[in-house]
Amino acid sequence: MIAVGVLGLVLGxxxxxxxxxxxxxxxxAAYLSLAALAGLDTAFGGWRASLEGRFHTDVFISGFxxxxxxxxxxxxxxxxxxxxxxLAAVVTLGGRMFLNLSLIRRxxxxxxxxxxxxx
Amino acid sequence: MSENRLYQKVVxxxxxxVVGMLLGLxxxxxxxxxxxxxxxxxxxxxxxxxxQEKQANAxxxxxxxxxxxxxxxxxxxxxxxxxQAEVLSKSLEEAKLIAGLLDVEGPGIELVLxxxxxxxxxxxxxxxxxxxxxxxxYDLLRVVNELRQAGAEAISINGQRIVATTGIRCTGxxxxxxxxxxxxxxVIHAIGDPKTLIGALEMPGGALSDIKSVDPKMVELRALDKxxxxxxxxxxxxxxxxxxxxxxxxP
Numbered sequence: 146m147i148a149v150g151v152l153g154l155v156l157g158x159x160x161x162x163x164x165x166x167x168x169x170x171x172x173x174a175a176y177l178s179l180a181a182l183a184g185l186d187t188a189f190g191g192w193r194a195s196l197e198g199r200f201h202t203d204v205f206i207s208g209f210x211x212x213x214x215x216x217x218x219x220x221x222x223x224x225x226x227x228x229x230x231x232l233a234a235v236v237t238l239g240g241r242m243f244l245n246l247s248l249i250r251r252x253x254x255x256x257x258x259x260x261x262x263x264x
Numbered sequence: 265m266s267e268n269r270l271y272q273k274v275v276x277x278x279x280x281x282v283v284g285m286l287l288g289l290x291x292x293x294x295x296x297x298x299x300x301x302x303x304x305x306x307x308x309x310x311x312x313x314x315x316q317e318k319q320a321n322a323x324x325x326x327x328x329x330x331x332x333x334x335x336x337x338x339x340x341x342x343x344x345x346x347x348q349a350e351v352l353s354k355s356l357e358e359a360k361l362i363a364g365l366l367d368v369e370g371p372g373i374e375l376v377l378x379x380x381x382x383x384x385x386x387x388x389x390x391x392x393x394x395x396x397x398x399x400x401x402y403d404l405l406r407v408v409n410e411l412r413q414a415g416a417e418a419i420s421i422n423g424q425r426i427v428a429t430t431g432i433r434c435t436g437x438x439x440x441x442x443x444x445x446x447x448x449x450x451v452i453h454a455i456g457d458p459k460t461l462i463g464a465l466e467m468p469g470g471a472l473s474d475i476k477s478v479d480p481k482m483v484e485l486r487a488l489d490k491x492x493x494x495x496x497x498x499x500x501x502x503x504x505x506x507x508x509x510x511x512x513x514x515p
Contacts, residue, residue: 146276153277157284162292165285174293181286188283191276202275209279213286 146195150188176217179231183216184209186238189245196252212238328497364427364496368418370455372491373462376484377403377475378449396478399448401434404441406471407452408432414464416454418493422446425496442498458487 187209194200216234223230339356360366380397408426411419419426424441426432431440438445454461462485465472475482 146273149273149277150280153280154284154287157281157286158288158291159284160281161285161288165289167289174290174297177286177293178290181283181290184279184283184286188280191279195272195276200272200276202272205275205279209282 147192150192154188175231176220179216179220179234180213182235182238183212186242186245187212189242189249193245193248193252196249325497332497363500364418364425365500367492367495368455369490369492370417371458371489372416372418372453372455372487372493373458373465374484374486374488374491375407375452375454375465375472376449377407377452378482378484380479380482382479397482399439399450399475399482401432401439403471403475404432404439404450404452407465410464410467410471411452411454411456411461414456414460416456416461418453418455420453420493422451423494425494427496430496442496444498453488453491453493455491455493462487 187205190208191200191205194205216231216238219234220231339353357366361368377399379399382397404421408419408421421432421441424430424444424446426441430442433440435445438447439450440446464470465485467473472483472485
């Protein structure tokens with residue numbers, strides 16, 4: 146599962162940087178970055194869920210789309226009304242990524258400990 | 265919910281792929297913005313261009329000086345050739361003196377105007393009206409006008425002779441005088457009766473009092489026994505105006 150994820154990530158970055166030749170208006174750059182952040186958060190969430198055996202594709206896909214859109218929308222709204230709302234998205238998503246990553250780390254450490262006990 | 269393992273893997277892969285693409289795009293976009301926008305990255309390049317431009321400027325000025333010298337030589341050669349031309353030469357000298365085409369020296373004043381070094385603090389006037397704390401074209405214009413009114417016979421700002429066609433104009437952070445860029449501090453020299461000139465400048469409500477009321481350190485004024493003011497070094501050709509013979513002048 147993880148190997149699949151890493152492969153996808155590497156391939157995606159390569160496609161975007163090398164093959165795709167899209168030039169967005171620079172005002173969109175911030176929204177794009179935020180959408181990428183939201184996507185990253187969902188991907189980590191999916192990783193964690195898969196480790197816990199609670200992975201559902203529909204939750205995963207909808208979470209990805211909705212989170213990315215909401216983050217970008219929040220940033221846009223913040224821009225319009227002069228409040229740095231994107232900070233809310235950055236803090237929430239960033240915090241959750243750390244949480245998910247720590248749970249993933251713990252899972253693998255547990256696995257390691259179990260293997261040692263058996264070995 | 266029994267989803268098959270392969271399907272999950274495909275979805276997982278697809279999402280990571282999209283995330284990767286988003287990240288890649290965002291990365292590319294940020295890099296593009298960082299390189300496209302002017303500051304820091306291009307500063308050395310601009311500095312080099314500036315130095316080059318400055319050198320080219322100096323070379324051209326030297327050329328102007330040489331050409332003017334050549335004109336002088338030709339004029340003197342012409343004058344010495346014909347005896348009757350001596351009178352003409354004298355009146356030419358006079359005209360050049362009035363036009364500011366000769367280096368001159370005599371008693372006068374030196375006035376230095378510089379931007380205030382005070383830092384804006386809190387709710388002070390500096391923050392409300394920061395433009396008060398820098399020297400502007402209108403400050404220079406008032407001073408020049410005042411000096412002329414007080415009988416100054418020659419005026420220069422940072423070595424640029426003020427002549428009849430001189431323009432003094434702010435463009436962004438610099439002031440153009442005779443199409444030469446300059447910035448604070450402005451060293452103004454004037455030849456005339458020092459007492460009269462200083463009196464005119466320091467008149468209550470006059471040119472300097474407004475600046476002094478903001479920050480006295482912006483103004484430095486002193487009388488000099490001997491001031492040397494260079495000749496006007498810009499172009500002197502008239503492209504449009506043509507002299508009219510006296511009899512054609514309408515009453």
